[in-house]
Amino acid sequence: MPSLFSSAKDLAKGVRLAADTAVWAGNAVSRHVKGSKSGVCLVCNNLQPYGHEDTFGRPSAAWNQLSDPRQAARKKELASVPTLVLEEIPTKKILESREVDPKTGLPKNDCKYCRLLCEIFDAYFVDEWMNWITETKNGMPIQVGLMIREGAPLIVNCWNFTYDKWFQNPRVDLELYMDPMPPSPIPGAPTMGPTGYRATDVRSEECMRFMKESINECCRTHPGCATQPNGFAPTRLIYVGGGKDALRLCDNIPSGSNIAWAALSHCWGGGKPLSLTKSTLHDLKERINFSELPATFQDAITVTQELGLAYVWIDSLCIVQDDKTDWEKEAALMGAVYSRAFIVISGASSPNPSTPYLRPREEEWLPKRFNFPIAPGANIPITVRQRHLLAAPLDQGLLEPPFTGSWATLKKVGPLYARGWCFQESFLASRILNFAPGAIIYECRTHRKSEDQLPPYPCTIPGTLGEVTPLEQWHMIVKSYTSRQLTFTSDKLPAIAGAATIMPQAGRSKYLAGLWSESLLLDLLVCVYQETSFIIRGYYPRDISKPLNELFA
Incomplete structure (x- = not known):
């Protein structure tokens, strides 16, 4: 009898899948038939999420539901807000909006939304090294993805537009928004939502306030982010509580001292910063000269003091570099140093010790403006900027915990994220401040937020996605x-x-x-x-x- 019920359920499920596929196919045919008459581009869907057969919540094809049923279920859950993801759009199709059909004398694809994308790509992906138009005409595998969600910035995934010697299929994400955002949607404009302010200088008061507010909020409202006391303290710490003129190395810190410290995660980058050696141990315990420290160390001390902490741990100053026994002993404790630290400071934008991360932002991270025609003689300004984090799949919603497929594969932007040692330094941290090239990103065991992001913030609690x-x-x-x-x-x-x-x-x-x-x-x-x-x-x-x-x- 149970097998009969099981067969009936399987048959019913198969019927539902077949019906959904038929509806999906009907929607696709209808869109293609009506597209030219309604003025909706078959390539970019006019950069809006409505009316497409793959819009979240609409019946999807059986092969999509069977290949990842959990993803299909999540799309239905998230359908209360119109959402559309278009993957693998060849740039050749987008470029046709600029090309003229020799027979008709008209554009092959007369789409102003595709032409907007062309203008954006011109601004970001034409230089002395690569040209997206040349790459397209040469048949290179560059392609575009669109992540469109009502009320959120429009995300453009740009695959293989740039060269990366470490990663196959490198990706750059751009986000489109209006600044200021109009109180109601503008007819004919791409579907875009508001975004937060990104400071032009990391040393700004806005950035310092973001750091402090993020940590204070975490300490007040996130019990899961607190480290439980276990008596551990690093062998050595740098004391910064007396100001920049009273820095010194402290060693033989007794266990159970209940000391809070920051830990620096940084790129050595082939440089030789001031280091702890057998010969410098005595002098560094007496005094560390702030002016002799490389820029990344100075920045770590500045951030530590801004946060009101008295100690910071920096590997090259807290491990004796010419003592193999000490290095092996301290290397075995590094996991505890980073996991028990009150905060980890990640100098993600610095390729070497001499490059500060508390500095003005490079031009490539500043927003660019484009005029978009919504009607003859009427333009609106659209702002575009490069994202500092690659966008997680929209079917995850606001869930971006560890151990999702995107967590393992999406590349973070910054030299530090290519370094092996720095993986566990960030993975083990209960709280971390990432000074990425494009923004300061605060991440803890509960959520992640960046200085240019508006709430609600993505949840990072493991297990939320299954x-x-x-x-x-x-x-x-x-x-x-x-x-x-x-x-x-x-x-x-x-x-x-x-x-x-x-x-x-x-x-x-x-x-x-x-x-x-x-x-x-x-x-x-x-x-x-x-x-x-x-x-x-x-x-x-x-x-x-x-x-x-x-x-x-």
């Missing part, structure tokens, strides 16, 4: 970590060991140099791709990876 097994979590960590670079290959295992200490497996399984005893047979499937000679569990580097058990399934 259960991910500990093994799958570890594989995502490895995938994200192995896309980064290390100066010394011998650091490969130490630089991820801290992340292993907080995994669920740590309490029941033995950690074996990047592998786990409970999944050892699967984890030993190793694959070599191009120049890479060692990758844990068969994940290729870059974004083209798949685990071997999937390849051979």
Whole structure:
């Protein structure tokens, strides 16, 4: 009897899928037939989310529902706000809005919305290195995605418009909005929502206020972000509580001291900043000269003092660099240093110690303005700026926790995010201030917000998008970590060991140099791709990876 009910349910589900597919196909045919008459572009849908067969909430094709039923369900949940995602639009189709049909003398695609995209691409992707028009005409695989949601900035995903030596299929995201935002939508304008203010200088009062308010709010309202006292204190810390003229190195800090500290995550970048050595230990304990510190260290001290903290931990000043025994001992404690820190300061925009991150923003991160014709003789200004974070899939809504597909693969913009050591430094942090090239981004265990973002803010609590097994979590960590670079290959295992200490497996399984005893047979499937000679569990580097058990399934 149960099998009969099961068969009936399967049959009913199949009927529903077939009906949805028929409706979806009917909507698609209707849009193509009516498109030319209604003036709605079949390429960009007039940069608005209405009337498309793939608009969230409308019946979708069976293959979409079967391939990812959870994603299909989430799209229905989010359908209260008109939302449309258009993926993989060839730039050739967009460029046709500028090209004239020799037979008719008219544009091949007379779409002012596509022409707006062309103007934007001209401003961002034409330089001495690359030209998006040339790349399009040469048949290169560059393409566009659109993420359109009523009330939110319009996101344009630009795939392969730029070159990145570390990542295949590099992506740049642009966001379109109006500044100031009109009180009601303008007929004929692209669907756009408001966004926040992005300061032109990171040293501004607005940026300092954003840092303090974000942390104060977190301390007041996020009990899940508080670190529980366990008596741990770093072996050494830099005391900054007496001002910039009273800096000194403190060592032999007793356990249980209840000290709060900031920890700096930064790029060494081949430079040789002032460091702790056997010969400088005594002098640095007496006094550290602020003017002798590289710019990134000075900025870390400035931020620490602005936040009212008395101590900061900086690796090159808190680990004896010419003492192998001390380095090995302190490297084993780095996971605790970053996970127990009150705040981690990430100098994400600095490629080396001499480049400050408290500085004016580079021009590429400032907004550009474009005139858009909504009617003959009537233009409106549209503002465009590059996003500092790649946009998470809209079907996630406001949920962007760790261990989603986008978390493992979306690239963060900034030199620091390409460094292997810095992966666990940010992953372990309970709170982190990212000084990214485009904005300051505050992230904690509860949410993430940036200085140029309006609430509500994305939730970062793991598990909000469904259960991910500990093994799958570890594989995502490895995938994200192995896309980064290390100066010394011998650091490969130490630089991820801290992340292993907080995994669920740590309490029941033995950690074996990047592998786990409970999944050892699967984890030993190793694959070599191009120049890479060692990758844990068969994940290729870059974004083209798949685990071997999937390849051979």
